[in-house]
Amino acid sequence: MNSFTFRRADAPDTAVEALAHDHAAKLLGGGTNLIDLMKQGVEQPTALIDINPLPLAEITPLPGGGLRLGATARNSDTAAHPEVRAQYPMLAQAILAGASAQLRNMATDAGNLLQRTRCYYFYDPAYLACNKRKPGSGCAAITGFNRIHAILGASPECIATNPSDMAVALAALEPTVRVRGPKGERHIHFADFHRLPGKTPEIDTNLRADELILSIDLPRSSYAAHSHYLKVRDRASYAFALVSVAAALDLDGTTIRSARLALGGVAHKPWRAEAAEKSLKGKPATADSFRAAAELALAGAQTYKDNAFKVPMAKQAIVRALTVAAGEQA
Amino acid sequence: MSAAAIGEPLTRVDGRAKVTGAAKYAAEFEVPHAAHAVMVTSTVASGRITRMDTTAAERSPGVVTIMTPANAPRLPNNGRAAVNPPAGRVLQLLQDAEVHYNNQPIAVVVAETLNQALLAAALIDVRYQSTPPKLDFQAGFPAAHVGKNKIPSMLSEGDVAQGFAAAEVTVEQIYTTPKQNHNPMEPHGTIASWDGELLTLHDATQYIFGVKQTVAKTLGIPEDNVRVLCPYTGGGFGSKGSTWSHVVLAAMAAKVAKRPVKLVLERPQMFGPVGGRPETYQHIVLGAKRDGTLTAIRHDCYSHVSTVEDFVEPSSSQTRMLYAAPVITTSQKLVSLNVGTPTFQRAPGEATGTFALEIAMDELAVALNMDPVALRLKNYAEADPTSHKPFSSKHLRECYEQGAGRFGWSKRNPAPRSHREGNLLIGYGMATATYPANRSESQAAVRFEPNGRVTVLSGTQDLGTGTYTIMAQVAAAKLGLPITLVDAKLGDTRQPQGPVSGGSQTAASVTPAVQAAAEQAVLKLVTLEISNPGSPFYGALPEELDFKEGKLLRRSAPASGIPFTEIVGRNGGAAVEAKASAKPSQDVEEYSQHSWGAVFAEVAVDESLGMPHVRRLTAVYDVGTLLNEKTGKSQLIGGLVWAQSLALEEETHIDPTTGRPVNNNLAEYHMPVNLDIGALDVSALGTPDKNFEPLGGRGIGEIGITGASAAIANAIYHATGKRFRDAPITPDKLLA
């Protein structure tokens, strides 16, 4: 691990100032991802700014409905929060499907959004080629062992996936991310928060280097009654998703008024399946509708040597998640 | 408290020390002035180092010394003086610039702190002239070679052509198991300190005397100059059975640095430099009559080795003794790859071999439309079919019967896909478990202390298995004392010599020595007393005396007992100690010695998601006497968890270009978590095997991983109607 300075932030503004002042500084949330990456030599910040002392851990109702998740609210506390469970049960399920109890107790909601890919080649600097770690160096995964890699929205520069479960549920819930930079606050639509790799896979999100996440603001949801988060993984706990699905339906009897569908484990960002959502609108909540939506969701899939299984797996997981969501009673 | 008894489910004597952190593992010893070392490993799999620039690293803060192939002390015979296959490994000791596998040790950085060493290590600039590595296992089959092992690589019993000609039904299939790496919680680690010519090593090992011997020979120093200490081993599973490069490198670095050096492997370094289970490819042909009688078995195996050394994963071992076929032919061939040398990993051979053979038997049962248990009973071997020796003891039939009964096997509808619960398909499967019973010579000492306690010592290891507990328990039982009065000591080469804790032999080897030492120690008390005019036993004949509940007494007057403390006091006050050795008698060679078991599995498969869940495993074992039911069952349970891991999760993936393990950490190297494990019903018959060992106990450390992986695969077949022959059966394969 490289040497770095450490300080506790006492106010959001001082944290932002510190970031603006030193571009190699990093904010420290729960540390469950950042510290690991520092030990691996993948991240080498010169300064760590601990934001845990900031008053950002609250989960509070928003005026007009909706819920604000403070940046440093712990994943565990978020999943256990009565309002989260009542209004956004799928979010609680997604968080609880991730990592382990110990990690969730440390991990913060903002940190979760910014966790980096688990691509093996990114994690181990012994591999010389990784455009995300070292722009321009190539991508070892494309010709390497790519069982866990992307099937949607990848680029020849990078086929990594975003590993977060929480973010998949959030993608379906359309929150905004409230951030503060040197020039003040702004809101980023969740759909615009994470990026596809394109030619710049080293940039995961549209958060600027000198910005601090303050909260994740969830709008009021009409999906609480019919939603489900499904995670397919190699073991029952403590494994990242091979494929995951956040499915939510707003039902009028058995007819779908509107649907939300997001996929994890398939792309560089939590993957919102908008065409599939549209196809469900006005359809009966039946297996046939779900299968048609699943086909649409995976229409553009491109696979590599070891990950072709993700296409049928994702389709079947979509059908299952929608089926469970439809069957769930209020 | 009453006297301890053999078999009693006593709680681990070291349990409290372990959960409170008081138990000190090798790397936790605080050796004054110790510097921290890190091993630098290669990032290519084949070739040679052309340049290693350490300039920046040497200038890095806190660096004490950097040892590279250019400056490392030269060792006798290029560091190969102790090479003695299969356990005296070919090590990478910076004696040349050759690279044989990715992650091979190529330098050692010593600094004041661990982080300084890590930082400096990252600054070393290594250039290679690399050659294309050999990484494709199956491509190597045409050039495969035959290796040496304790069992012969080729064996043929009966007329092979005739055996298969006589078959009415034949099953022929290929089964594969992947590369694995042992990942005990405690990584390998060594603290080396020199005091003049004397070397002390705190080492995480399964064999302190092996470390002593190997390090002494490799460095070219007298064995007596080396002391090895390892009071606790945080799991080994075979990887700590050999002395690997880092142990010798730590000693070399300490010599160069002129101060103690601590070297602990990083988790990713557990993948390559310290062994692993080789990949296997197993071709099995079973020929049988319509009534199920086997006419012939063929089991041809390939496994990989490194380019520096052979190691045979003897997957065909059990095929030579498990079923009574008149024709049995087996072979073992090796493919050299540019990967770290494979080694013993929990039940080497049987773990992978029973996966293949016991699925093949299930396939035969299906082909014959016969119950899998009935097929096994039909071919029950009353004697070893290839050595033709009688078994020392075999109660496998009871294992099948009791296991089937406990599991509810009779409720099984044999038709695949016949049991569905919502999205889940439920299947039942079974398999036979077996592992050889091993034992070797061991020494122990028993000491009556002046304070009324008894110390039992042996230079053996406790891998978390319960050696401390059974040593104390066996000594206490022999002396008629409660276990709370006995202290067990182990893990120091100054103690009487114990064997390697491998091959499930520690208990069976060490406890007879403990018993013998206890007898000898009592005899010493007797001798002292009958020749001491101050003793009430003065002049008695030894056979008139007895030792019970910590007291010496006359058989004729059992109430006359005198506590041993009084005897110790009367004879100068120094502890009375005796040492003894025990080894298997010659008669043992007349038997084929094995443990047995039957495993039944219920698995639920969610086919459209590819996710399996093992709901329950029922296993009944014939492992002779269980010395301690609690620690013994823990071993069997642990073995079952490993079997599930082999069947469904565990695999080291190697990058196809660079030969570097890709999932080299515990987040991505999957093994079961608690939530994966269903109900485990484990029992042991407890029938003593006195032909094997005086207490009648056979080893229990490894049998649990055998057979059970096939039982799970067979249950998956029964659930889904699809046969999976390639471990691990992960969601990508299982997805329908």
Ligand SMILES: Cc1cc2nc3c(=O)[nH]c(=O)nc-3n(C[C@H](O)[C@H](O)[C@H](O)COP(=O)(O)OP(=O)(O)OC[C@H]3O[C@@H](n4cnc5c(N)ncnc54)[C@H](O)[C@@H]3O)c2cc1C
């Ligand atoms: C073994 C293992 C298994 C795991 N399994 C899963 C899993 O199955 N599913 C899953 O979803 N996750 C999993 N995780 C990941 C875990 O969820 C993340 O590590 C965690 O959510 C990160 O949160 P943190 O607060 O610890 O982030 P940190 O490590 O503290 O920070 C991560 C990044 O976010 C930045 N950051 C933190 N807070 C802010 C802020 N307020 N504003 C701006 N930047 C900020 C940091 O600078 C850093 O770059 C696993 C992790 C491990 C180690």
Ligand code: SF4
């Ligand atoms: S997939 Fe992306 S993260 Fe992985 S090696 Fe390629 S560039 Fe790096």
